[in-house]
Amino acid sequence: MAAALRVVVAVKYVPDIQSARAFEDRRLVRTSDDGTLNELDENAVEAALRLVEALPEDAREGSEVVVVTVGPPDAEAALRKAYQLGADRAVHVVDDALAGSDYHGTAVALAAAVQRLHDERPVDLVLTGMAALDGLGSVVPTLAASWLGWPSVGLVTAFSLDEGEAPTLTATRELDGVTETVTVPRPAVVSVTDHANDPRFPNFKLIMAARTKPVDTWPLADLEEQLERFAEDSGLPLPGVGGEGARARTTSAEPRPPRPETEVVTDKGEGGIALAEFLIRHELV
Amino acid sequence: MTSSRRTVLVHLDTPATELTSSALELLTLARSLGRVEAVTLASPSLTTLAQLGAYGVELVRQAEPAEDLGPHAPHSTALVAEALARAADVSGAAVVLLASTFPNKESAARLAFLTGAGLVIDAAAIGVSDEGHVVGSKRVLAGSWDTSCEIVTDLAVLTVRANAVVPEPAEAAVETTVEGFAVVPSTLAKAGVPTSREVHEAEHGDGPARPALAEAAFVVAGGRGTFGDFTPVEDLADALGAAVGATRDCVDEGWIGHDAQIGQTGVTIAPRVYVGAGISGAPHHRGGMQASQVIVAVNNDPDCPLFEISDFAVVGDLHEVLPQAAERIREHRAQA
Numbered sequence: 326m327a328a329a330l331r332v333v334v335a336v337k338y339v340p341d342i343q344s345a346r347a348f349e350d351r352r353l354v355r356t357s358d359d360g361t362l363n364e365l366d367e368n369a370v371e372a373a374l375r376l377v378e379a380l381p382e383d384a385r386e387g388s389e390v391v392v393v394t395v396g397p398p399d400a401e402a403a404l405r406k407a408y409q410l411g412a413d414r415a416v417h418v419v420d421d422a423l424a425g426s427d428y429h430g431t432a433v434a435l436a437a438a439v440q441r442l443h444d445e446r447p448v449d450l451v452l453t454g455m456a457a458l459d460g461l462g463s464v465v466p467t468l469a470a471s472w473l474g475w476p477s478v479g480l481v482t483a484f485s486l487d488e489g490e491a492p493t494l495t496a497t498r499e500l501d502g503v504t505e506t507v508t509v510p511r512p513a514v515v516s517v518t519d520h521a522n523d524p525r526f527p528n529f530k531l532i533m534a535a536r537t538k539p540v541d542t543w544p545l546a547d548l549e550e551q552l553e554r555f556a557e558d559s560g561l562p563l564p565g566v567g568g569e570g571a572r573a574r575t576t577s578a579e580p581r582p583p584r585p586e587t588e589v590v591t592d593k594g595e596g597g598i599a600l601a602e603f604l605i606r607h608e609l610v
Numbered sequence: 611m612t613s614s615r616r617t618v619l620v621h622l623d624t625p626a627t628e629l630t631s632s633a634l635e636l637l638t639l640a641r642s643l644g645r646v647e648a649v650t651l652a653s654p655s656l657t658t659l660a661q662l663g664a665y666g667v668e669l670v671r672q673a674e675p676a677e678d679l680g681p682h683a684p685h686s687t688a689l690v691a692e693a694l695a696r697a698a699d700v701s702g703a704a705v706v707l708l709a710s711t712f713p714n715k716e717s718a719a720r721l722a723f724l725t726g727a728g729l730v731i732d733a734a735a736i737g738v739s740d741e742g743h744v745v746g747s748k749r750v751l752a753g754s755w756d757t758s759c760e761i762v763t764d765l766a767v768l769t770v771r772a773n774a775v776v777p778e779p780a781e782a783a784v785e786t787t788v789e790g791f792a793v794v795p796s797t798l799a800k801a802g803v804p805t806s807r808e809v810h811e812a813e814h815g816d817g818p819a820r821p822a823l824a825e826a827a828f829v830v831a832g833g834r835g836t837f838g839d840f841t842p843v844e845d846l847a848d849a850l851g852a853a854v855g856a857t858r859d860c861v862d863e864g865w866i867g868h869d870a871q872i873g874q875t876g877v878t879i880a881p882r883v884y885v886g887a888g889i890s891g892a893p894h895h896r897g898g899m900q901a902s903q904v905i906v907a908v909n910n911d912p913d914c915p916l917f918e919i920s921d922f923a924v925v926g927d928l929h930e931v932l933p934q935a936a937e938r939i940r941e942h943r944a945q946a
Contacts, residue, residue, distance in 0.1 A: 342752070342874070342893045342894070342897060343893055346751045346752075346754070346755075347751075347755070348755060348757070351757075353751075365875060427728070427729070428719070428722075428729050428731075429722070429723075429728075429729070455875065456874070456875070458874055458897070459751070460731075460750070461731075461732065461750075461874065461878070462715070462731040462732070463712065463715050463716075463731070464715055464716075464718065464719035464722075464729065464731055465719075467687075467715075467716045467719035467720055467723075468719045468720075468722070468723055471719070471720055471723035471724075472723070474798075476688070476798050476801050476802060477716065478802075479712060479713075479715075479716055480712050499868060500711070500712055500713060501711065501712070501822070501823075501824055501869060501877065502809060502810060502822075502869050503807060503808065503809050503810070504807075504808045504810065505685065505804040505806070505807050505808075506804060506805050506806040506807075507801075507802065507803075507804045507805060508801075508805055509801045509802065510801055518875070519875045520868065561723075561724075561726060562726060564726070571728075571762075572722075572726070572727070572728030572729070572761065572762060572763045573728040573729055573730055573746075573759045573760070573761045573762070574759060574760050574762060575757055575758070575759050576739075576745065576758050576759065576760045577756075577757065577758045578755055578756070578757045578758075579755065579756050579757075580754060580755055581749070581753065581754055581755060581756055584905075584919060584920075584921065585921070587917055587918070587920045587921065587922070587923050588921065588922045588923070589912070589917065589923045589924075589925065590922075590923070590924050590925070591912075591924075591925040591926065592924055592925060592926025592927070592930065592931055595934070596908075596924040596925075596926040596930070596931040596934070597924075597930065597931040597932065597933065597934020597935035597936075597937070597938060598934055598935070598938050599924060600885075600906060600908070600922065600924055600931060600934075600935040601934075601935045601936075601938035601939045601942065602938070603906065603922045604850075604883065604906075604939070605939075605942055607904070609882065609883050609904060610850060610939055610942065610943070
């Protein structure tokens, strides 16, 4: 008999990749004009919803999908999008002190929020997208898992949960030319790829409900207890947050010069030769 | 700290066989930062040792887990992190470099957690600031911005993207010795060892005769305009010694394997030359290839967005243009 599940989905608010993305004062501009839920996080939300929907009805009743984001005030839009897809609860870690944080600062804040949820009622699993389409670092899930003391498995295309005295998770991940299977204890942090599922489209009822559904906002002060425990349990110094606390500081961000005008040839029977000659002329072959 | 005294650790992905171009690039980059030592989780082959000698590496630190974790142990990213943390401690290293693969990003993250190191992912260049801090530079937002990040901690951890530098052996070859060091794997490191691991022969992309897509200096990619026939793409790729790539469309259609997918959600590439055929240039694909040094596009549609970011474009049928280009390149190569 499957038990109820509590799944946390960590999401990010990013500039739409179709918009004119830019830095301002060495920080990526993330505003409500062009911000959105990171597209790859939709696969994580979808995976969480499907896990719960597959449960028998009584287990589904007690289950919960909680989305969490660490980000500026506008990042609430990403949580509202997750509500449209069907998430049950949303938590927004928002604090002026977080602006300009590096991977470490962002991850420890995210981990503290997950820990707080776990303290309320045990979390079974944390899901994330495989990357955020702005920074593409893919390291925050593993860093957050490290503070939680949980395993992390990335690039997962399929997974199953195993019940038992010591619950585990078995995941298949697709690396470059390699398929790996790994079984880790739960709770665990899992990033799913865009091949893991096809995210659903929001339905009208959920879109309407998402507008007014409450979002919990947690400033860092609300996570102090968890952060202190991280430092005690790990014996490691807590990373600083914000630009000042960053261990890696962005010292410059410059737009690249536009490419020189494209040389266009219309094929009238010798287009291939023109292509080859272009490469030869520039000593590329 | 002078650069001659700074110790730089380079993690080797494939010590048991031979070092790939991306490992040689790491060694080349590391040499510009200080004294280089290599770290492995498997016994280096004679070929690997000869390569390390040629690249001026005198010492290989080989992690020896305190218990036998089976043949897949080197693929536990948590174990790699623990081994690198121990090696950094033993050697007093200031920098650890890894090739920018997904598993290595996991290892780098956990290593940075364990050591408190500042972290830069996908660096394309590495320098040192006036204060002696390591600075990683990279191209971001689909190749449209350049950023630099200064790492202010004593230890810097960076993953480096392929083709960041041209591999260059040291001025003088050296004798390379291997020194073991003990690692006591944590519960997490043990749990992270894959229970099974299957390497699939890619039908396209990185078969034995073609370079790996992520590392290739030349890439020829096909899109929807191939209509599923990759023969012309493969023909030009083989003439150039290139890897074969594709758009997500082609992967979804089942025309080509998942491993060939270029894009923000597939393989991100930055080759010297990228040729895109029958590819419109959707944002996801552009995000995965826009950092390429030279971009060539072939498309029937003169308004295709890929042309906007190309250095050279041919308006025409790829089934005509690519074989002709391949033939001309083969002729040129034969003459040279």
